[in-house]
Structure formats: C-alpha cells, structure tokens
Amino acid sequence: MSYFPRLVYATLVIGVSLSLSGCSDKWFGVDKQPIQGERQPVVTQAKVTLDNTSANPVNLSVPTENDAWSQAGGTADHTPGHVGLGATPAKIWARDIGSSASNEYPIVSGPVAAEGMVFALDAKGEVSAVDLTSGKIIWSGQIKPRDARDEGIGGGVAYDAGKVYVASPYAQLLCFDAKTGAEVWRTELYSPSRIAPSVKDGRVFALTISNELQAFNAITGDSLWAHTGIVEMAGILGGASPAIGDGVVIVAYSSGEVFALKAETGVELWSEGLVPHFQLDAVSALAHIRARPVISDDMVYCVSQSGKISAINIATGQQVWQKPVGGLRTPAVDQNYIFMVTSDNELMCLNRLTGTPIWVQPLVSMKEKGDDGVMWAGPVLAGGHLIVTGSNGEIHFYGPDGQLSHRIEHGAAITVSPIVVKGTLIIYDQRAVISAYK
Numbered sequence: 001m002s003y004f005p006r007l008v009y010a011t012l013v014i015g016v017s018l019s020l021s022g023c024s025d026k027w028f029g030v031d032k033q034p035i036q037g038e039r040q041p042v043v044t045q046a047k048v049t050l051d052n053t054s055a056n057p058v059n060l061s062v063p064t065e066n067d068a069w070s071q072a073g074g075t076a077d078h079t080p081g082h083v084g085l086g087a088t089p090a091k092i093w094a095r096d097i098g099s100s101a102s103n104e105y106p107i108v109s110g111p112v113a114a115e116g117m118v119f120a121l122d123a124k125g126e127v128s129a130v131d132l133t134s135g136k137i138i139w140s141g142q143i144k145p146r147d148a149r150d151e152g153i154g155g156g157v158a159y160d161a162g163k164v165y166v167a168s169p170y171a172q173l174l175c176f177d178a179k180t181g182a183e184v185w186r187t188e189l190y191s192p193s194r195i196a197p198s199v200k201d202g203r204v205f206a207l208t209i210s211n212e213l214q215a216f217n218a219i220t221g222d223s224l225w226a227h228t229g230i231v232e233m234a235g236i237l238g239g240a241s242p243a244i245g246d247g248v249v250i251v252a253y254s255s256g257e258v259f260a261l262k263a264e265t266g267v268e269l270w271s272e273g274l275v276p277h278f279q280l281d282a283v284s285a286l287a288h289i290r291a292r293p294v295i296s297d298d299m300v301y302c303v304s305q306s307g308k309i310s311a312i313n314i315a316t317g318q319q320v321w322q323k324p325v326g327g328l329r330t331p332a333v334d335q336n337y338i339f340m341v342t343s344d345n346e347l348m349c350l351n352r353l354t355g356t357p358i359w360v361q362p363l364v365s366m367k368e369k370g371d372d373g374v375m376w377a378g379p380v381l382a383g384g385h386l387i388v389t390g391s392n393g394e395i396h397f398y399g400p401d402g403q404l405s406h407r408i409e410h411g412a413a414i415t416v417s418p419i420v421v422k423g424t425l426i427i428y429d430q431r432a433v434i435s436a437y438k
Contacts, residue, residue, distance in 0.1 A: 066080065125151070187221040240289050248295075
C-alpha cells in the first residue's frame with residue numbers, strides 16, 4: 001500500500017464561498033433571473049508553450065563518476081551535474097536504519113554520501129552511517145535531547161570535511177565525526193528545522209520553520225550571523241536548503257522571498273519574490289518555495305510550488321526570465337537544459353537560456369495508467385537518464401528526449417529524491433530502509 005506523507009502542515013482558510021458558476025437560480029427563497037450571455041472564467045491559469053522551432057535533440061554532457069553526494073541537492077550549489085551510473089542498475093543490498101515513517105512523522109529529507117558511507121536520518125531522530133559497499137551500519141546516534149517530551153518532525157543531514165551536520169526539529173544543530181559518530185558539538189537554533197543544512201568554506205547554514213537563516217562556525221559551532229524573512233502561518237512540510245556559491249548564500253523562504261546574502265556577514269545583496277498572482281485554492285495560494293535554489297554559471301534558478309520558475313543573475317539580482325511552471329522538487333541543470341518535476345506531475349525539459357519548455361512528459365504509474373495521485377521525486381541526472389522515484393514504489397528512468405526507458409519496482413513508497421555516488425544509485429524509502437542499486 002502506498003504511503004503519502006502529510007505535505008501541507010497548516011492552512012488558515014476561514015469563510016464561506018459561493019461558486020459563481022454553480023449557484024442556483026433561487027437564492028435564500030428569492031427568485032433570481034439568470035444573466036444572459038456567454039460565461040467567461042474570471043481567472044485563467046497560464047499555459048506554457050513548447051519550443052517547436054528547433055529539431056535538434058537534447059544532448060547531455062558526458063557523465064562523470066562522483067565520489068560524494070555530500071549535501072541535499074548533491075553539492076553546496078545544488079548542481080551535481082551528470083553523474084555516472086550503469087545502464088540497468090540492480091539491487092545489491094538493503095539496510096533498515098531505524099524508525100519508519102507514519103502520517104504523523106514522515107521522513108522528509110534524503111540521504112547524503114561521502115567517504116564511502118551513506119548518512120541518513122530516520123523518522124524518530126536516529127542518524128546512521130552505512131557502508132556504501134556492503135550496507136553494514138557503521139555507527140548511529142540520537143539527535144533527540146534527553147529532556148524532549150515529544151517527537152520531532154523532519155530534520156536533515158549534510159557532510160563536509162570529515163563531519164556530519166544535522167539540523168533538527170528540536171531546534172538544534174549538531175555536528176558528528178563522520179568516521180566514529182562521536183558528537184563534536186551541538187548548538188541551539190531559534191526554532192525547529194525541518195530540512196538539511198548547507199555547508200561550505202567552514203560555515204554551516206541552517207534554515208528554521210520561522211524563516212530564519214542562521215550561520216555557524218563549522219568547527220566550533222559558534223554563531224556567526226542570522227537573517228530573517230517574513231514569518232508565514234501556513235506552509236508545506238519541508239523547505240529549501242540554502243544554495244552556496246562563491247561567497248554568496250541564496251536562501252528561499254516559505255514566504256516566497258529569495259535573498260542573496262554575503263556568506264561571511266549575512267549582508268543582503270539583493271532580493272526577489274515568487275509570490276502567486278492568483279489564489280485559486282488554499283494550497284496554490286501558498287508562496288512556499290520548497291525546491292532548493294540552484295546556482296549554475298552565474299545564474300540562480302528558483303521554483304515555487306505556486307506556479308513560477310525564475311532565472312536570476314546572481315551578481316545583480318536581475319530577473320532574466322520567468323515562466324508559469326511550478327513544482328516542489330529541485331530541478332536538475334545540465335548543458336543548456338533544466339529538467340524538473342512540475343506541480344502537475346509532469347517531467348519537463350526547459351531551455352536554460354530562455355526558459356522555454358522543450359518537451360513535457362506526464363508521469364504516470366505503471367500499475368494504474370493515468371493520474372492516480374502518485375507523488376514523484378527527482379529528477380536526478382545519471383548515466384544518460386533522468387531518474388524519478390514515486391510514492392507508489394516505482395523508479396523510472398527517462399531518456400533526454402523525455403521517453404520512458406525502463407523502470408524498477410522497488411516495492412516501498414519513495415518520497416525523497418534518490419542520490420547517486422560512485423556509480424551506485426541510493427534509494428531511501430519511507431520504511432527507513434536504504435537500498436543500493438548498481
């Protein structure tokens with residue numbers, strides 16, 4: 001049975017609405033004469049137009065085997081590139097690392113990998129290191145404070161320079177030795193964190209549910225600076241780990257705000273907003289940016305769940321283009337292309353320079369054709385394929401032309417994106433089971 005985690009954690013919708021298109025001709029016992037003429041929709045959603053002017057095929061870069069997938073999104077800038085993977089990977093091991101997910105406590109963040117190990121957080125605050133080759137558990141540690149009464153929701157891990165960093169739902173940031181699992185330090189956050197931290201150049205950046213970005217010294221855990229966005233009363237479970245470039249941090253808040261900050265001081269360089277123009281329902285009205293921002297070739301690419309993708313010049317903050325395409329998942333960037341899973345359960349390829357869609361492929365379950373409510377994660381670009389995973393337990397491999405190449409029946413719900421390291425596909429499912437395919 002498929003498992004679907006709770007994505008919307010709070011909505012404030014109060015009032016009574018009457019449908020203009022479905023009202024009776026008699027309101028509260030009073031006869032109402034219908035208005036003559038053709039009815040037109042008050043609000044229409046924008047549609048994207050495919051680029052049919054070019055007959056050139058989508059060409060990917062040559063895949064390169066990577067030694068680490070150290071952070072959420074692969075790297076600090078969330079641009080891991082086209083990584084190496086065999087054509088038809090098969091399962092070589094699977095390891096249960098702790099408490100499985102439930103409706104109350106879903107697994108929100110995916111694993112990371114470095115030094116020949118995979119690091120992941122289960123649904124109840126247990127962080128584990130697993131051998132990449134054999135699947136053997138090397139160490140595990142608990143992030144839950146001894147005096148905590150309730151279980152926390154979410155949290156995530158990152159690796160850098162021999163250390164594993166965990167942002168926790170208990171409003172703490174922790175540092176572990178990657179080889180031994182010994183706790184090096186822990187420090188307090190202003191509020192709980194649902195997502196993985198980001199690390200680069202001796203600084204750790206943790207984003208909290210109160211739209212506060214805090215920067216810490218990666219060695220000592222000392223606080224460096226903090227930045228705050230607009231506090232939102234409603235949002236989607238999870239969030240966007242900051243992207244880090246050369247001296248610049250890009251943070252996307254649940255308010256739809258995007259800021260470029262100096263990594264050293266937190267000083268604002270520029271800001272942008274991806275706020276929905278139309279509020280068709282409670283979910284589409286949320287400006288939440290859950291997809292991680294991506295930095296590539298002096299550009300920042302941001303996707304909001306409310307229906308926008310924007311390309312912004314990282315130096316000036318000038319918007320280069322924007323398209324009416326939304327999503328919850330981080331896009332993959334390669335060559336002149338952007339690949340993403342849209343809010344409409346489609347896999348889409350866009351021209352990176354113009355934002356024009358090149359092709360669109362509906363994502364459907366192979367068990368039941370059509371839109372059956374499957375939640376898709378990804379894509380990850382590896383071995384000449386775009387890999388997406390489903391809450392129905394399926395792993396799909398698409399070619400650069402958008403056509404389904406093959407699929408794997410994993411057998412358990414997968415709601416976090418896969419990772420690829422050293423030619424190995426790592427799947428983390430909602431049973432808290434890590435599986436390796438090679």
